[in-house]
Amino acid sequence: MASGSKKVGKANVNASSFFDLKAELAKHEDAFAKSKLVGKGRVEPIVGGVKKDKDKKPPAWARQNKGVKDRARRDAELEQVSKPTLESARAALERKAQIYDKLQRGKGGGLSEKQREALLVDFDDRYDDGSSGDGSDRDESLVVPRPPNGEPDEGDPDDPIIEYEDEFGRIRTARRSDVPRDRLPETSMTDIPADDESTITNATCFRPTKKVQTSCVSGSPGSAHRHALDLTPPITSVPLSLALSLLVFADGRATHFPVYEPTAEKRAEVELSLLESSPFARYDASKDNRATGAGFYQFSADEETRARQMEELKQARVDTVIARAEAEADAEDRPALGGAEVKPRSRAIEKRRKELDERRQMLETKRRKLLGISGEDDTTGADDFLASLERDLLSAPAKA
Secondary structure (H helix, E strand, O other): OOOOOOOOOOOOOOOOEEEEEHHHHHHHHHHHHHHHHOOOOOOOOEOOOOOOOHHHHHHHHHHOOHHHHHHHHHHHHHHHOHHHHOOOOOOOHHHHHHHHOOOOOOOOOOOOOOHHHHHOOOOOHHHHHHOOOOHHHHHHHHHOOOOHOOOOOOOOOOOOOOEEOOOOOOEEEOOOOOOOOOHHOOHHHHOOOOOOOOOOOOEEOOOOOOOOOOOEEEOOOOEEEEEOOOOOOEEEEEEEHHHHHHOEEEOOEEEEOOOOOOHHHHHHHHHHHHOOOOOOOHHHHHHHHOOOOHHHHOOOHHHHHHHHHHHHHHHHHHHHHHHHHHHHHHHHHHOOOOOOOOOOOOHHHHHHHHHHHHHHHHHHHHHHHHHHHEEEEEEHHHHHHHHHHHHHHHHHHHOO
């Protein structure tokens, strides 16, 4: 080393300055660790001695999804709910449940008289009604409802509870209105009340050919007695509440039901109304909300007027065809312009014209017969019009 260079002396580092430097490093390391946890301590790399631009848009794989920070913040707030808070709420609910259970069982539950009066639920009434208690967990759908002490329910005398045998041979109990008609027992066909005003009359009680002991009603309304005959006595008056049970055999099988039969006067009245009404159902355009065509023609509902309208339309059609044929024939008879040769009238046209004349005469004769016109008047207004039209057409070429 050159003699002119200065010698670098040793730095005078004592113990106090060394500990100060170590404390400063520990302080910076702690701050860096905290900032790294919150995502703000990322060290930007330096390339070529130039620091990256912070305003530059990060690439797609480096960007965070939207809402990540908000979800993290909400999760942190939920985690702040302390576990002792949930445990204390559970303990309070369990304590209340124990008190309610004691109150339902008739015990005091550790409450004073004022506290019991301040309760919103009257546990004594709930316990007396039997709506809650030891048997409240039982499935009521599996229990067959029966009246208390096995006594029949007298709430509805018109529909008592009876016993019947179902299709499986079991003895069941149910209301008489709920029992199938083919399962009604024989005993249900008796005990008819005499003061029942709603009755079914003009019915027939059918019985089989064999002698089957059954019940039928005869005599005065509301009386019933037993029969063992194979006859068919009429039912003059049957209470409506027992009409179905009266039409059932002793073996529980229904064979006949009352059918409404009108009287002779009612039947004659209906037949007369049918004879007076028209058997034809004509179309009425006024009942349809739609646009009809330009050539639509509404016929009358009266049959005579309708027939006259049809005849008039047929006559107008024939007149139109005749006039068209005559116009075509007259056009062929005219001399052609420029001295051209005139085509002779074909035989087909002559034949067609002859057929039309015959048809016109036939229709005219039929029309006169329907209207009552005598045969002396051979000319009509239509014939005069056609004759004058023909004269005008024939005289037009002569004047030209």
